[in-house]
Amino acid sequence: MATINDHYLKLKAGYLFPEIARRVSAFAAEHPDAPIIRLGIGDVTEPLPQACRSAMIRAVEDMGDRAHFKGYGPEQGYDWLRGAIATHDFQSRGCPIEASEIFISDGSKCDTGNLLDIFGNHNVIAVTDPVYPVYVDTNVMAGHTGEANEKGEYGGLVYLPITAENQFTAQIPSQKVDLIYLCFPNNPTGATATKAHLTAWVDYAKANGSIIFFDAAYEAFITDPSVPHSIYQIEGARDCAIEFRSFSKNAGFTGTRCAFTVVPKTLTAKAADGSDVELWKLWNRRQSTKFNGVSYIVQRGAEAVYSPEGQAQTKALVDFYMENAKIIREQLAAAGIQVYGGTNAPYVWVKTPNNLSSWDFFDKLLNVCNVVGTPGSGFGAAGEGYFRISAFNSRENVNEAMRRITESFKV
Numbered sequence: 001m002a003t004i005n006d007h008y009l010k011l012k013a014g015y016l017f018p019e020i021a022r023r024v025s026a027f028a029a030e031h032p033d034a035p036i037i038r039l040g041i042g043d044v045t046e047p048l049p050q051a052c053r054s055a056m057i058r059a060v061e062d063m064g065d066r067a068h069f070k071g072y073g074p075e076q077g078y079d080w081l082r083g084a085i086a087t088h089d090f091q092s093r094g095c096p097i098e099a100s101e102i103f104i105s106d107g108s109k110c111d112t113g114n115l116l117d118i119f120g121n122h123n124v125i126a127v128t129d130p131v132y133p134v135y136v137d138t139n140v141m142a143g144h145t146g147e148a149n150e151k152g153e154y155g156g157l158v159y160l161p162i163t164a165e166n167q168f169t170a171q172i173p174s175q176k177v178d179l180i181y182l183c184f185p186n187n188p189t190g191a192t193a194t195k196a197h198l199t200a201w202v203d204y205a206k207a208n209g210s211i212i213f214f215d216a217a218y219e220a221f222i223t224d225p226s227v228p229h230s231i232y233q234i235e236g237a238r239d240c241a242i243e244f245r246s247f248s249k250n251a252g253f254t255g256t257r258c259a260f261t262v263v264p265k266t267l268t269a270k271a272a273d274g275s276d277v278e279l280w281k282l283w284n285r286r287q288s289t290k291f292n293g294v295s296y297i298v299q300r301g302a303e304a305v306y307s308p309e310g311q312a313q314t315k316a317l318v319d320f321y322m323e324n325a326k327i328i329r330e331q332l333a334a335a336g337i338q339v340y341g342g343t344n345a346p347y348v349w350v351k352t353p354n355n356l357s358s359w360d361f362f363d364k365l366l367n368v369c370n371v372v373g374t375p376g377s378g379f380g381a382a383g384e385g386y387f388r389i390s391a392f393n394s395r396e397n398v399n400e401a402m403r404r405i406t407e408s409f410k411v
């Protein structure tokens with residue numbers, strides 16, 4: 001008789017975003033005329049930059065021409081894209097990252113989960129609370145946790161609360177942990193980490209032989225020039241950190257799919273016999289075996305992000321969403337609602353008015369305003385009493401959603 005991976009049975013019923021979609025669909029079925037505005041999942045709404053579209057159209061033409069046709073590409077990505085990334089995203093900021101250390105993929109969500117393939121089953125794992133749920137659920141699936149308690153916290157994980165009291169940045173743990181997930185600019189709180197804070201993490205990781213999984217999917221939204229865009233801006237990070245980046249949010253690739261993960265060749269972890277093993281080699285082996293690379297057409301589209309036109313057009317996209325974030329912040333604050341984030345990230349983290357629980361506020365907002373957001377408690381126990389509003393939508397929808405919310409929830 002076939003058996004299942006029992007660890008899946010420990011997972012809470014639904015992944016947060018499909019669960020929200022389920023509740024919204026049920027509401028829409030009962031209220032077919034409700035003019036629902038979705039500010040829940042951080043999915044982009046604005047068209048792909050012209051430079052990316054033109055590059056992809058040219059790439060489609062290449063595929064119709066025997067001389068330029070491409071079959072299987074390199075599993076790690078084409079050198080021209082890896083080179084453009086290394087130059088523009090890292091070397092230009094003084095980060096010592098080489099093209100060969102960049103692995104092109106179809107998403108940071110996939111990579112943060114897949115990366116667990118190359119780590120052992122007995123690492124002590126730390127996550128922030130609240131946290132992007134993928135980091136937790138993929139560890140549950142891999143059998144790295146115990147059961148969830150009534151607050152939804154899984155046994156065996158170390159939770160690092162990020163709260164208003166610590167400016168939503170994780171305290172360095174007093175105990176020793178082996179793998180640490182950090183996401184800055186932060187999803188869901190929109191907070192950033194200072195250079196000093198990241199330096200403290202790198203020092204901790206180096207002292208303890210830990211590896212930091214640094215998710216920088218939202219780095220393009222940083223407006224404060226003092227905030228680091230990459231963990232490799234911190235000295236020593238090459239020896240203790242893997243970084244995840246994505247074209248989803250800066251260039252609107254959520255439906256097109258392209259991202260990359262940086263695994264420095266100097267990064268090692270221990271084998272059972274105590275020897276040091278290069279993680280680059282293991283990840284390269286894993287990707288060559290389980291992944292066939294991102295399509296040539298999509299990689300050409302991503303490469304165009306680094307052209308002068310692509311840079312101007314992606315900046316305009318980011319600026320557009322950040323203006324939405326500013327509107328959300330200002331409108332809610334004017335209505336007396338406490339807001340955080342939204343200045344270096346496309347997410348505004350809201351203290352729920354009238355001490356409503358996160359899900360009660362979700363239901364009220366949906367029923368009264370027909371606006372969808374994301375309950376903070378869905379990101380972890382410390383997110384209770386908070387609510388995330390995404391700036392990814394049209395200006396018209398953001399203005400209308402704020403009009404409805406501020407009219408209904410003035411405090």
Ligand code: MLT
Binds near residue numbers: 040041248
């Ligand atoms: C979110 O809403 O947090 C995003 O959709 C995360 C993601 O890109 O997977």
